[in-house]
Amino acid sequence: MRRFLQDNGLSLSFLAIFLLSLIGQSVAGWFDENEQLAEHGQVAVSYGHFVTSSSFLVDVAENWQSEFLQFFLFIFATVWLIQRGSPESKKPGHAGPGTRKEQRMGRFARAGSPRWSAAGGVREWAYANSLLIVMGAVFLLSWFAQSLGGMAALNEQNAQHGQAALTWLEYIVAPDFWNRTLQNWQSEFLAVGAMVTLSIYLRQQGSSQSKPVGASHAATAEEST
């Protein structure tokens, strides 16, 4: 058990703080919702009602989509683009998917290589791009979830003000959808760009996301070891 915790500390600790944050968000959102209902002289809703409501789900989904878009773009961009000096980048001159030998694919697979890395055809292609495919799928599905939840929440507000309901096609070009979308995207792109650039000159001793403290500013990830 102790060995399991030591070997998997990164994923387990993020799982724990994710769950705690989600519970915190749901409780704070529930209080906020009931305060607003009270201001309008309406009856408070139960916790169960709130966490299954579109107004809560759209807030969760809009953050999920932007996080998965961030990783999707970062994984894709780091195949093709280089940032000299950054530990997040491959070495200059190594842009692109790499050779089959470098990637240990097909006949270059070794003992312990995943079976699909040498499976050939569609399976090998799918496995070679599986991280990007899954991140992209989660981004698209959570963006779709945001659009559904956002439409339902906006239509509920519109109904209270005697306004007509929007269809899904009308909602996905509405300001509310793009305001929710872009306010999350801008912060993700800022954070990724900052991480790539700041890590050229700044260090964190012991972190896999940093170059060694004594590495040259010009050294890119693989050159700095």
Place this chain on the structure above:
Amino acid sequence: MTDDADTGRSDSRAAHAEHPSMHDRARFILFWAWMVLIFGGLAVMITLPLAGR
């Protein structure tokens, strides 16, 4: 074994080496737990608004 003689960790490493599949399985379960969490969450976030919540 000799590498670990100074640290006294040789016994524990030998014990772990006897059960590598147990740790592989635990890591595999952790991977699928994250996948279920993510795709389960997505299923909830898509189905509830469609069901009129």
